[in-house]
Amino acid sequence: MKILLPLRRLSDWVNQAAIVACVLIMLGISFTAFIYKLATGSSLSWTYSLARLFLPWIGFLSMTISLRYGEHVAMTLLVRSLPRALLTLAASICLVIIALFGMLLLWYGWSYFASANQVYMVSDQIQISAKFTTVVVPISGAIILLHLAQGFALLEHFIDDDELIDELIGTQDTEIRS
Numbered sequence: 001m002k003i004l005l006p007l008r009r010l011s012d013w014v015n016q017a018a019i020v021a022c023v024l025i026m027l028g029i030s031f032t033a034f035i036y037k038l039a040t041g042s043s044l045s046w047t048y049s050l051a052r053l054f055l056p057w058i059g060f061l062s063m064t065i066s067l068r069y070g071e072h073v074a075m076t077l078l079v080r081s082l083p084r085a086l087l088t089l090a091a092s093i094c095l096v097i098i099a100l101f102g103m104l105l106l107w108y109g110w111s112y113f114a115s116a117n118q119v120y121m122v123s124d125q126i127q128i129s130a131k132f133t134t135v136v137v138p139i140s141g142a143i144i145l146l147h148l149a150q151g152f153a154l155l156e157h158f159i160d161d162d163e164l165i166d167e168l169i170g171t172q173d174t175e176i177r178s
Helices: 004-040 046-068 076-081 084-115 130-134 136-159 161-170
Strands: 119-121 127-129
Touching: 004 046, 004 136, 046 119, 046 130, 046 136, 084 130, 084 136, 119 130, 127 130, 130 136
Parallel strands: none
Antiparallel strands: 119 127
C-alpha cells in the first residue's frame, strides 16, 4: 500500500521528535537547576515543580517510544512455544489490542484534556494550565495509532525471537579479560 510508506516515515520522525523532547525537557530542567545551584549555592524553587509537571509528558511519550522499538512487555515463554500460525494470530491480536488502547487514549484523553481547567502554580511568576499536562494523553494515543503503520515491525522480537536467540548463541564472546 502506497500510504503505508509515508505513514511509516512520519512514525519514525515523530518517534525521533519524542525522544529529543523527552531528553531535552528533563535535561534542560535538571541542568538549569544544577548550574544555578553550582553558581549561587541556592536552589531554584520552580525547577522541581516544573519537572513534576513534565513527568506525564515523559511517561506517556516514553510509552510510545518503547512501543515503536518493540520494547513493550511480551510473554516470551508462551510465544516461543506457539507454532508459527498461532504466533502470527497472537501478534495480530496484539496489534488490535494496541490499536484499541490507542483509540481509548485518544477518545477519553481528549475529554480529559477538554475538561481540565485547573492552573498549577509553579512559582509566583510561572502558572501553567492543567491543559498543558493533560493534552499528552490524546497525543500519545494518536502517536500509538500512527506507529501501527509499522505493522509487525512493532512486534519484531515477538515474531522473530528464535532467529534472534540463534544469532546470540552463534556469536562468539570477543571480550578480552586481563
